[in-house]
Amino acid sequence: MNVRDAAARSGLPAKTIRYYDDIGLVVPDRRANGYRDYNDQTVQKLAFLKRARQLGFSIDNCRQLLSLYEDKGRASGDVKSLAEKHLIEVDKRLEELQQLRATLSHLVHSCRGDDRPDCPILADLSKD
Amino acid sequence: MNVRDAAARSGLPAKTIRYYDDIGLVVPDRRANGYRDYNDQTVQKLAFLKRARQLGFSIDNCRQLLSLYEDKGRASGDVKSLAEKHLIEVDKRLEELQQLRATLSHLVHSCRGDDRPDCPILADLSKD
DNA sequence: TATAAAACTTCCAGTAACTGGCAGGTCAAG
DNA sequence: CTTGACCTGCCAGTTACTGGAAGTTTTATA
Structure with a gap:
C-alpha cells in the first residue's frame, strides 16, 4: 500500500x-x-x-x-506509569493556563477599551 | 548598563x-x-x-x-482588542486540554497497572 | 503509443522562541 | 601582567512537523 x-x-x-x-x-x-x-x-x-x-x-x-x-x-503497569506521568504534566499545564486565563480575563475586564490612551492592561504589563 | x-x-x-x-x-x-x-x-x-x-x-x-x-x-480599545483575542485563544486551548485530560484520566483509571499484559490504554490507542 | 497528470522519492528550509556552546575580544582586580 | 569574568557574534539544536523544489515512476487518457 x-x-x-x-x-x-x-x-x-x-x-x-x-x-x-x-x-x-x-x-x-x-x-x-x-x-x-x-x-x-x-x-x-x-x-x-x-x-x-x-x-x-x-x-x-x-x-x-x-x-x-x-x-x-x-506489564500493563509500565503503560499506566507512562500515562500517569503524562497526566501529571497535563494537570500542571492546565493549572498554569487557568492561572494565566484568570489574570488575563481580569485585565481585559478592567480596561474600558475606548479611544482614550489610559489602559490598565498596559499599566499592569509595565508594573515592577 | x-x-x-x-x-x-x-x-x-x-x-x-x-x-x-x-x-x-x-x-x-x-x-x-x-x-x-x-x-x-x-x-x-x-x-x-x-x-x-x-x-x-x-x-x-x-x-x-x-x-x-x-x-x-x-486608544486603549486597541490594547483591549489584542488581549481579548488572546483570551479567546487561551480559552480554546483550555477546552482542548480539559477534554484531553478527561480522556487520559479515564484511561489511566481503567488500567489495573499490574504485571499482566492486557491494558485498556493500549487497547484504546489502537482502536479504529 | 505518446504524453500528460498524478504520485512517488529525497533533501532543504522554515516554523516559535529561545538555549547552549564556541572562538575570540575586553575589562577589572590583584 | 596575568587571570578570570564578562562581552561579542555566530552556528547548531530543540519539537513535530510542513512546504516546496527537483527529479523519477506510474497511471490514465487521447
Missing part, C-alpha cells in the same frame, strides 16, 4: 507518515522502485500514533508506547 | 535579551567597545516583555503591545 493510502487509512498526512519513517518510528517495507509499502500492521501503528499524539503524548513517549504495544509480554 | 545587569533588573536571561535585540524587539545603545548599553527605558521594556510573555502573548503580539505601550496617543 502506498503512502497515500496509508494516509487515508490512518488519518495522518502523507508528509507526517514519511517523517515517522525518517525518524524510525514506523518503518515500512520498500518496493523495488523505492516506494514505501505499508501493510495492515504498519497502518495500525500509524493509527495508534495518531491517537496517542492526539492525547498529547510526545514522540518520545509514543516510541515507548509503541514498543510496549508490540511487546506481547509487557 | 551591561546586558548582565539588564538581565538582573528585568528578570530575563541575558541570552534572551540578546535575542530580543537580534529580532529588533528591544534594541539597546552600543558603547564604543561594541557592548550593549541598556538604560532605564530599555530595561522597562524588557520587564514589560517578561510579563507579557508570562501571560502567553506571542512575540508578534508583544511587538504590537510594545508599540502601543510607547504610543502615548494610543
